[in-house]
Amino acid sequence: MKTEGRKSSVVPVTVVCVIILVAWYIAAIFMNAVVAEPKIEALGGGFANTVNVSWSLDRPVIPAPHQVVVEVWKTVFTIAPWKVRSLLYHVWVTLSSTLLGFVLGTLLGIGLAVAIVHSRLLSKSLMPWIIASQTIPILAIAPMVIVVLGSIGLTGLVPKSIISMYLCFFPVTIGMVKGLTSPDPMQLDLMRTYNASVSQVLWKLRFPAAMPFLFASLKVAVAIALTGAIVGELPTGAQSGIGSRMLAGSYYGQTIQIWSALVAASAVAAALVYGVGAIERIVNRQMGARA
Amino acid sequence: MAAQAVIDARDLSLTFTTADGPVYALQGINLTVNDGDFVSFIGPSGCGKTTLLRVIADLEQATAGTISVNGMSPAQARMARAYGYVFQAPALYPWRTVEKNVGLPLEIMGTADAASRVKRNLELVNLAGFEKKFPWQLSGGMQQRVSIARALAVEPKLLLMDEPFGALDEIVRDKLNQQLLELWAATKKTVVFVTHSIPEAVFLSSKIVVMSPRPGRIIDVIETNLPANRTLDIRETPEFLKIAHRVREGLKAGHSYED
Numbered sequence: 001m002k003t004e005g006r007k008s009s010v011v012p013v014t015v016v017c018v019i020i021l022v023a024w025y026i027a028a029i030f031m032n033a034v035v036a037e038p039k040i041e042a043l044g045g046g047f048a049n050t051v052n053v054s055w056s057l058d059r060p061v062i063p064a065p066h067q068v069v070v071e072v073w074k075t076v077f078t079i080a081p082w083k084v085r086s087l088l089y090h091v092w093v094t095l096s097s098t099l100l101g102f103v104l105g106t107l108l109g110i111g112l113a114v115a116i117v118h119s120r121l122l123s124k125s126l127m128p129w130i131i132a133s134q135t136i137p138i139l140a141i142a143p144m145v146i147v148v149l150g151s152i153g154l155t156g157l158v159p160k161s162i163i164s165m166y167l168c169f170f171p172v173t174i175g176m177v178k179g180l181t182s183p184d185p186m187q188l189d190l191m192r193t194y195n196a197s198v199s200q201v202l203w204k205l206r207f208p209a210a211m212p213f214l215f216a217s218l219k220v221a222v223a224i225a226l227t228g229a230i231v232g233e234l235p236t237g238a239q240s241g242i243g244s245r246m247l248a249g250s251y252y253g254q255t256i257q258i259w260s261a262l263v264a265a266s267a268v269a270a271a272l273v274y275g276v277g278a279i280e281r282i283v284n285r286q287m288g289a290r291a
Numbered sequence: 292m293a294a295q296a297v298i299d300a301r302d303l304s305l306t307f308t309t310a311d312g313p314v315y316a317l318q319g320i321n322l323t324v325n326d327g328d329f330v331s332f333i334g335p336s337g338c339g340k341t342t343l344l345r346v347i348a349d350l351e352q353a354t355a356g357t358i359s360v361n362g363m364s365p366a367q368a369r370m371a372r373a374y375g376y377v378f379q380a381p382a383l384y385p386w387r388t389v390e391k392n393v394g395l396p397l398e399i400m401g402t403a404d405a406a407s408r409v410k411r412n413l414e415l416v417n418l419a420g421f422e423k424k425f426p427w428q429l430s431g432g433m434q435q436r437v438s439i440a441r442a443l444a445v446e447p448k449l450l451l452m453d454e455p456f457g458a459l460d461e462i463v464r465d466k467l468n469q470q471l472l473e474l475w476a477a478t479k480k481t482v483v484f485v486t487h488s489i490p491e492a493v494f495l496s497s498k499i500v501v502m503s504p505r506p507g508r509i510i511d512v513i514e515t516n517l518p519a520n521r522t523l524d525i526r527e528t529p530e531f532l533k534i535a536h537r538v539r540e541g542l543k544a545g546h547s548y549e550d
Contacts, residue, residue, distance in 0.1 A: 195399075211386075
């Protein structure tokens with residue numbers, strides 16, 4: 001993206017954010033009415049009291065944006081990151097299993113794609129299973145994965161990573177099959193005239209040609225790897241991680257805590273996708289892409 | 292005493308089986324290409340000239356008859372990396388610089404003196420100084436010269452060229468024709484060249500093979516005997532026009548101008 005592109009996107013992005021914030025504050029008044037009504041009436045009603053009470057409840061149905069911001073601020077900057085009450089601690093727990101699952105899923109996805117591209121038999125026999133694997137709701141199998149792996153002594157990071165891997169290998173496989181078969185017949189014939197081996201064709205032609213497809217898939221994969229890790233924290237009552245924060249928040253009616261966990265999750269997702277994009281730009285530059 | 296035949300085809304046929312029935316791409320091809328020849332295949336689309344070149348390169352397999360390349364089967368010749376092949380398009384790998392593209396076959400073959408060969412062959416096609424450029428930074432004509440340098444880097448005795456200048460404008464094409472002729476004179480390679488341009492075929496070739504479609508066959512073989520150190524001006528001379536006329540007559544006889 002060029003600098004002019006960034007500048008010109010500032011205004012529309014700001015406008016959209018402002019609209020969302022305004023809508024949110026208005027919605028907070030109406031949605032919190034059930035809880036806030038008695039207090040507002042006790043204070044004598046009126047617009048000022050309505051606003052004050054609705055936007056500062058301890059356990060609102062929907063917290064006002066500034067309440068979430070304050071909560072995020074408190075749990076990120078005022079508590080040491082290694083303490084359980086720190087949001088950063090939970091972010092790190094989820095992030096580590098996301099990254100492990102993402103790496104495993106990417107390797108699995110690329111491996112499957114290479115196998116599929118080189119063997120008609122594997123392409124026919126594997127593809128239906130790969131597609132079927134994604135039709136199963138992850139919420140249904142996540143508890144089984146956790147329980148089964150737990151029974152063989154695997155707990156904590158690894159089971160969650162496996163759920164992430166299970167979700168994120170799919171876009172990588174689909175993208176890489178497309179990418180590895182993207183070289184045109186002439187580029188392949190050229191390799192044939194050199195009597196190049198299968199692995200030389202793979203490394204010198206198919207992989208480089210597949211890079212744009214790989215990165216498009218990785219952006220999807222990294223975001224759903226995070227979803228997988230969070231989902232993996234939900235069914236087992238995990239003690240740490242963004243998922244456990246959401247679960248604990250819902251047990252105790254701590255909506256502000258749930259929302260701050262949501263904010264953390266989306267910030268991490270955005271950072272991960274941006275990180276993949278940054279690596280993509282570096283790789284593109286190495287591969288001589290037009291500036 | 293005949294010179295050693297680089298390519299020798301006897302009763303060569305190739306039939307593609309398609310859903311609409313068989314397509315006779317080549318039928319009864321008899322052809323000898325000698326060491327040091329510059330042979331052009333000329334004919335309209337569908338006459339099998341590219342298919343014949345691909346059979347020589349073992350990119351297609353004949354369905355009947357025999358063919359030898361350097362005294363071997365085309366498959367053996369390909370495995371021995373006996374030829375360099377230039378495609379209709381440059382077919383450069385966009386993620387490789389010019390020098391890395393030219394060096395690609397040498398990487399694959401594990402050639403020791405790759406760097407000096409890349410340098411030498413880029414100089415040969417007048418592209419010294421463009422080593423670090425990427426393909427998109429070059430014009431179409433320059434890209435095709437890179438692909439010629441890449442074919443030459445293998446240092447084959449046989450160069451197979453499939454309409455290499457077909458996509459270029461006439462001015463660039465004239466210039467590259469002149470350069471190719473000089474290259475041929477300097478390197479004494481055997482060149483097999485596919486084209487659908489009569490002036491290009493007559494200007495470049497020592498031998499012109501006129502082909503006709505449905506079924507793809509050879510209808511005339513013309514030895515040109517034009518002087519070796521010719522320039523583009525020769526295209527105005529009576530000898531040149533006489534040969535061009537004979538090519539045109541051959542194409543007409545083969546009903547190539549119909550439909």
